[in-house]
Amino acid sequence: MDVTRKNFTECLKSLQKVVKDASFLSIDGEFTGLDSPQLGQISPYDYPDERYQKIRTGSSDFLLIQFGLCAFRFIEDKQRYEVKSYNFYIFPRPYSRHAPDHRFLCQSSSLEFLASHGFDFNKVIREGISYLTPTQEASLRETLEKQHHTTMQFSSPLFTSPDGVNPVSSKGPVAIPDEQKDFVDSILRKISEFLEKNDGETLDLPVCTGFQRKLIYQSVRQKFKTGIHLQTKNGENKDRFIVCTRVSSEDHMKQKEAQKLEIEQLELEEAVGFTKVIRILSESCKLIIGHNMLLDLAHILHQFYYPLPPTYEDFKSMTRCAFPRLLDTKLMASTHPFKDKIFTTALGDLVKVLQGEPFKMPNVDISEGYTKYSVNSDQHHEAGFDAFITGMCFASMANYLGSFQQPPLATVQATSSLIEPFLNKVFLMRSPDIPYMDLAGVDLHPKRDHVFHITFPKEWKATDLYQLFSPFGNINISWVDDTSAVVSLYKKENASAVLKSLCQEGAAYTVTSFEKFKMADFSGEN
Amino acid sequence: MDVTRKNFTECLKSLQKVVKDASFLSIDGEFTGLDSPQLGQISPYDYPDERYQKIRTGSSDFLLIQFGLCAFRFIEDKQRYEVKSYNFYIFPRPYSRHAPDHRFLCQSSSLEFLASHGFDFNKVIREGISYLTPTQEASLRETLEKQHHTTMQFSSPLFTSPDGVNPVSSKGPVAIPDEQKDFVDSILRKISEFLEKNDGETLDLPVCTGFQRKLIYQSVRQKFKTGIHLQTKNGENKDRFIVCTRVSSEDHMKQKEAQKLEIEQLELEEAVGFTKVIRILSESCKLIIGHNMLLDLAHILHQFYYPLPPTYEDFKSMTRCAFPRLLDTKLMASTHPFKDKIFTTALGDLVKVLQGEPFKMPNVDISEGYTKYSVNSDQHHEAGFDAFITGMCFASMANYLGSFQQPPLATVQATSSLIEPFLNKVFLMRSPDIPYMDLAGVDLHPKRDHVFHITFPKEWKATDLYQLFSPFGNINISWVDDTSAVVSLYKKENASAVLKSLCQEGAAYTVTSFEKFKMADFSGEN
């Protein structure tokens, strides 16, 4: 089901229950870009905390613009999952003049990639659901309440008497400057006529400055006491003007002010928008499945929860707090007992492998009114579809774990202890020796004696590196920039030979052991 | 005429002549955003050089995605303009793996604004014309030529003999490591079979590493000398593999390499894309008209010419060099003899005013095949339409200047000395006392004795400022942030009274003369 701002409110009504009833949830996000080379180019030998920092500085300025959510509910009687998929379009439309006007990054290749998969950018910008972070919401709420308070003070009869002056700001009525007197008089005359004639409920005053509005507020209050209510509205081009409304009593007036506040609070509530979906997911404490989900997680937290914190440890605890049970199918697929049977873990390949022996896809029924996604259709990179496929892959792999049990289990549920080993470990991309970030524990810290940092002349190509290292067998090169790279030996036992013959001064290149290079890097030499 | 990558090459063919024949050109751009408050919030009392710096840091990361160009050609016989409008969609699609992958900023409110005027984002991302700056083009050209040089070296028979070794890199053939011998042998066997069988023109070798490719190149060369040509191609997922082609002679081989270089150079030529339009405009030295064109200019130069330079003076000379004759209709409309007759200079209002007495729109014929824009249609914020309207407004105002001549002139041409006073002055927005940037001269530097900088508690509102200054008459407030503002007096003669009574220590606010504040600001106190 595509969800835009047109059907979001409707959808939200049932979502809470759908999530509550789910056995597990799968998610996926699409972004306006992935990384900024200057701010955080990921590198294969990043430690998890370094990788986090690169994502925080290099990725978090991009925007999540589509969010896929798929609720899988296991029906015992039928031994089948009932599936409901949502494909949310998200866009930070400023909903009022106080609301934040986002600046965000895009990456050409990412937009082109999405476009080539049929992504509808017009839909996201025209119909995307808006959102606010809790911090933004609180600040807007405060602004609203302050405004209300000010209006109440201005419209209070006490305001005109010296006793009514707010002691904190020590402000009373302003003396009307000479050059404003004619203007104010003309307005008061207009209002008198309006009140006498008694036709029409409201009167729009002409656009004027903030100071003139203040003068109008206080003069009207002094002259008419009751019977009239004033409210500032926005015209075109951000012009502001006052609307006068006939009111029968002081109470009627207060009531109108209260109504106005209520409407504005409702509007704010609506502006919180998509953030509510994330709150529902978070509060459910359900198992949440993603595929290669680190970037999704980082974006979801940053955009709808709290800004990514400066330390990796705080990121871990923030994630645990928001989503206590996470599982990454890419990590699961690359771990025993799957890794020997699954050679490529890209989502599109994984779903194919898991349809064949010894695996089996779960039986599912797509609920009425939700998109009839199928594992064989080609809607990859639509977030709702990818979330669906991810959930299917998880269920298939989970069930496979049941086949080793005595007696074998046909279905392994999301709450089963069999999936515990995979929980809260998110896949670390392009990392040859640290497969995952452990969000609920201490990260791995493998030995890297066979890894070297090398700098060389700009003219060098991969072949020069292969040639330099050829006495020590095959190597793996990870480029840092065009004059440096990280090289690791397939034959780890040759590490000391490399140190002996290559780590010498005076050559066109410098080879340093990786650990030594990192130490220098951290101590600020770089 | 909408121009996308589908019809760009076609359109470019005739554009050179259209521009050459034009009497004047009008332009307009649409952007992904306008400004970043943190990086450069424009303020009403910016001096032109400050404003330039704010645009450079705060605006240049946004992207120009639609460019309107309108060529007006005056036909003497008919005393009418012949008009050709172009509406270019522009997007920096990375055209090859070496091409830059842009990261750019978007501003929510700007995208929403464009969307509300019917802007088609799918079209721009899917069909936008790509572009390269001269610097990018040169660097890609160099990469291409280097690659070609390397290939020629590898495929040269000399390479296999020690004499053929390039003395600069002092690299000869690599010794084949033991673990690669089987692999290389198997490849050589495959190629032998391919050459013997003589069916099919080409043979794709399996995907392998860069080092293995190097070994293949050199071994094939050693073993077969001639008769075969190798070329590396990209497979899926950036995998690279070698394609072998049968060739009859050494010359045939060189010819194939030359062909490849030629194709790649053509592709690069194509990738230069939209930049060529800007070059044509620049080289034409024609009068170029824009409406409130400072941001357009900055983006055009930054995106298609050279990065905006660090100093304002360099920006001026770069602009003069790229576009020696510019005219801004917003500035023209706010200058004598127009300013007394034209009260609002927003493009949509201006075009209405200029249709009535004492003005008159020029007679125009829209050329066959070009969009039939009309001054009364409502396509505002489509770049092509805005360019058209801007051109119409210019022609109308220019002709009005002719009415003061003896005898009156019905048509004032773009080359007339009557428009000289308006040349190369671009409108400065939100600037109460400096109407324009003078790109060809020294900027105005008005006295600002009646302007004050004030800091105050966060709780203060505009009314508090009006109240504080009320003894000195009406004021104009320009907010800097929520605890400071710039205030100017309508009654300049009260300036010294303000200094006397408000510039005192110990108050909840601090009032400083604007000049003094700027000096402190520049000297780094802020």
Ligand SMILES: Nc1nc2c(ncn2[C@@H]2O[C@H](COP(=O)(O)OP(=O)(O)O)[C@@H](O)[C@H]2O)c(=O)[nH]1
């Ligand atoms: N000197 C040199 N630098 C290279 C070479 N290949 C890649 N690099 C550098 O390494 C960076 C990353 O390259 P790579 O990881 O191969 O490409 P990517 O992962 O497709 O972006 C490039 O931008 C270059 O600066 C090479 O052959 N020679």
Ligand SMILES: Nc1nc2c(ncn2[C@@H]2O[C@H](COP(=O)(O)OP(=O)(O)O)[C@@H](O)[C@H]2O)c(=O)[nH]1
């Ligand atoms: N303290 C205070 N700050 C304000 C007030 N109005 C505006 N500002 C500040 O000035 C900034 C710019 O405001 P303004 O120029 O009126 O709005 P804009 O041009 O529509 O963005 C705001 O973001 C606030 O920080 C006010 O009444 N009191």
